[in-house]
Amino acid sequence: MTEEARAADAIAAEFTRLRCVYEQQGMVKSVGFGERPAVICVDLITGFTDPQAPMGLASFGAVVPAARRVLDAARRAGTLVVLVGSTYDPDFREAGAWERKVTHSGLVHGSHWVEFDPGLGQTPSDHVVYKRYPSAFFGTDLASRLVAERIDTVIAIGAATSGCIRASVVDAVSLGFRVAVVEEAVGDRERLPHLANLFDLGTKYADVVTMEQVLAYLDGPGR
Numbered sequence: 001m002t003e004e005a006r007a008a009d010a011i012a013a014e015f016t017r018l019r020c021v022y023e024q025q026g027m028v029k030s031v032g033f034g035e036r037p038a039v040i041c042v043d044l045i046t047g048f049t050d051p052q053a054p055m056g057l058a059s060f061g062a063v064v065p066a067a068r069r070v071l072d073a074a075r076r077a078g079t080l081v082v083l084v085g086s087t088y089d090p091d092f093r094e095a096g097a098w099e100r101k102v103t104h105s106g107l108v109h110g111s112h113w114v115e116f117d118p119g120l121g122q123t124p125s126d127h128v129v130y131k132r133y134p135s136a137f138f139g140t141d142l143a144s145r146l147v148a149e150r151i152d153t154v155i156a157i158g159a160a161t162s163g164c165i166r167a168s169v170v171d172a173v174s175l176g177f178r179v180a181v182v183e184e185a186v187g188d189r190e191r192l193p194h195l196a197n198l199f200d201l202g203t204k205y206a207d208v209v210t211m212e213q214v215l216a217y218l219d220g221p222g223r
């Protein structure tokens with residue numbers, strides 16, 4: 001067994017142990033899907049998914065095909081789809097104090113880098129929201145749109161698991177929505193923060209579900 005494989009096994013074992021501890025403390029409950037879902041796709045813009053972009057990484061682009069499967073299932077079912085991106089003024093004043101911590105290089109209004117990845121298959125029926133901060137809800141009208149559509153379930157896909165996905169999920173549950181994170185359709189810059197945040201989201205804030213589970217739900221009776 002390679003050193004990398006041994007490390008992966010050790011991490012998996014530790015998460016299994018922690019899950020048992022959390023369950024004993026009343027966490028890791030299943031929320032389940034509601035009756036009126038919306039799929040929220042976060043930050044799969046070319047500025048992240050194209051490795052040639054100033055902030056781009058191949059790991060983000062690898063999420064796009066999985067996200068597309070979820071989006072297409074939602075579109076077939078007539079489920080609300082919201083594509084959420086990030087865009088800023090040239091001086092990044094709109095990023096506020098966040099720019100002091102994380103660069104947003106290239107993500108300027110009108111730039112190619114703030115366009116949604118073409119692999120998402122954007123359609124005219126998709127809602128579009130642009131944010132300035134980590135959460136898809138902070139400083140946007142996303143919550144109002146969901147309330148207007150009587151949405152009770154947010155299905156989160158996109159990037160990054162430890163950043164804007166996490167922030168959006170915490171805000172969504174704080175606003176009263178059921179939340180599901182599709183395991184195969186979210187990604188991060190590195191595997192360890194991805195796994196750690198999936199674990200944390202799944203124990204405290206959301207159901208971490210498989211592609212099979214979410215597709216069965218979206219394609220199911222009444223969707």
